[in-house]
Amino acid sequence: MKTSKVESLFPDVTALWGEDKITAFQMEFLEWYERTRRDLPWRENSDPYRVWVSEIMLQQTQVVTVIPYFYRFMEWFPTIADLAEAEEEKLLKAWEGLGYYSRVRNMQKAAQQLVADYDGKMPNTIEEISELKGIGPYTAGAISSIAFGLPEPAIDGNVMRVFSRLFELDADIAKPSSRKVFDHVVRQVMPHQDPSSFNQAIMDLGATVCMPKTPTCESCPLSAYCQSYEKGTMLNFPVKSKKVKSKPVYYVAHVIKNNSGEYVLEQRPETGLLANLWTFPLVEVTKEAYDKLNVEATKESRQLELIAEDSPSYISVLKEQETCPTVWQTKPVGEVTHIFSHLKWHISIGYGQVERADYSLTDRQKWVPADQFSEYPFPKPQQKMVELLSGTGYL
DNA sequence: AATGCGGGGAT
DNA sequence: ATCCCAGCATT
Numbered sequence: 001m002k003t004s005k006v007e008s009l010f011p012d013v014t015a016l017w018g019e020d021k022i023t024a025f026q027m028e029f030l031e032w033y034e035r036t037r038r039d040l041p042w043r044e045n046s047d048p049y050r051v052w053v054s055e056i057m058l059q060q061t062q063v064v065t066v067i068p069y070f071y072r073f074m075e076w077f078p079t080i081a082d083l084a085e086a087e088e089e090k091l092l093k094a095w096e097g098l099g100y101y102s103r104v105r106n107m108q109k110a111a112q113q114l115v116a117d118y119d120g121k122m123p124n125t126i127e128e129i130s131e132l133k134g135i136g137p138y139t140a141g142a143i144s145s146i147a148f149g150l151p152e153p154a155i156d157g158n159v160m161r162v163f164s165r166l167f168e169l170d171a172d173i174a175k176p177s178s179r180k181v182f183d184h185v186v187r188q189v190m191p192h193q194d195p196s197s198f199n200q201a202i203m204d205l206g207a208t209v210c211m212p213k214t215p216t217c218e219s220c221p222l223s224a225y226c227q228s229y230e231k232g233t234m235l236n237f238p239v240k241s242k243k244v245k246s247k248p249v250y251y252v253a254h255v256i257k258n259n260s261g262e263y264v265l266e267q268r269p270e271t272g273l274l275a276n277l278w279t280f281p282l283v284e285v286t287k288e289a290y291d292k293l294n295v296e297a298t299k300e301s302r303q304l305e306l307i308a309e310d311s312p313s314y315i316s317v318l319k320e321q322e323t324c325p326t327v328w329q330t331k332p333v334g335e336v337t338h339i340f341s342h343l344k345w346h347i348s349i350g351y352g353q354v355e356r357a358d359y360s361l362t363d364r365q366k367w368v369p370a371d372q373f374s375e376y377p378f379p380k381p382q383q384k385m386v387e388l389l390s391g392t393g394y395l
Numbered sequence: 396a397a398t399g400c401g402g403g404g405a406t
Numbered sequence: 407a408t409c410c411c412a413g414c415a416t417t
Binding site: 054055056057058059060061062063065066100102103106133134135136137138139142154156157158159199200202203206207211212213240243 | 408409410411412413414415
């Protein structure tokens with residue numbers, strides 16, 4: 001029997017396995033899940049709000065990271081209405097360190113949609129759920145199946161890895177168009193009596209057994225059904241193109257302290273990277289300027305030296321941005337790096353002192369004493385700077 | 396279809 | 407270092 005190209009891209013599982021084998025597959029898999037499922041805080045019940053919060057947090061984020069955030073979030077915002085009314089500052093504080101901050105902003109917009117149009121409750125059709133801000137095809141499927149028992153697939157990285165191995169599917173999972181291949185296959189084997197357990201079983205399997213680099217096929221409940229296990233080709237799947245190197249960006253951070261012991265903090269722009277979070281003022285410099293700073297920093301000691309005139313290049317860089325008489329320390333306090341998915345920040349920390357009355361703040365800057373830093377949502381690079389400054393006695 | 400958007404765990 | 411993770415919005 002010959003297979004056309006379309007059939008190999010979109011396998012007909014019913015023809016391949018037959019009804020009986022599909023049923024056996026479902027039974028064995030659900031039984032495995034019942035026996036070994038992870039005990040997770042959002043699995044206590046199927047409250048749509050809890051399912052929703054957990055799914056948003058789990059986007060591109062591992063379970064172990066999410067757990068403490070989930071508990072705190074449910075404490076701070078127990079209901080959808082609480083979330084809808086929350087202050088943005090508190091919202092960002094709840095998300096601090098979790099990354100992809102637009103997730104929580106979108107979730108609040110969705111909560112407001114729900115209060116306005118659905119009496120503060122999650123609707124129970126995938127069409128309506130999909131309309132909500134921040135809910136894409138994966139999350140819509142996850143909420144539909146887990147909270148409402150609807151037979152909808154939830155196609156994520158786990159599903160694509162598991163199913164690419166089960167059927168040796170070589171669709172490039174980096175391409176958005178490949179999603180429909182997996183959707184087609186998953187629908188054919190999803191048990192309509194318990195799509196919730198089925199979807200969560202795939203998540204558990206992907207996280208604990210069918211792992212990217214080190215799958216433990218000996219303990220896999222699906223090994224008897226796995227085409228790639230049979231052929232020993234597990235590590236060839238999934239097929240994934242892509243991979244762009246993160247590009248370097250260089251900054252000097254201005255740690256400016258006034259005579260009242262306060263520091264300048266600056267709120268980042270309302271859109272883009274780390275939107276609305278707070279950092280010391282950051283000034284981008286060229287790689288050449290940056291390299292010079294660090295040479296000088298490492299050559300000499302890091303004693304506090306107050307200077308004024310005839311400054312080395314480090315001071316020149318700082319002076320370009322100077323808005324009032326500032327006593328800069330001659331050398332950087334230290335260096336912090338942070339890797340994002342698409343770029344790498346290098347930050348050299350400059351320290352200077354001013355008279356409070358001399359220094360005029362921009363509209364997104366504030367004077368803040370160090371003991372109030374914890375009230376502001378800080379991105380990771382800022383946390384690293386604070387840690388370094390504390391450790392060296394500057395805060 | 397490509398790109399921007401965080402941060403951490405595992406190897 | 408590199409890859410991956412319970413992805414989505416925007417262009």
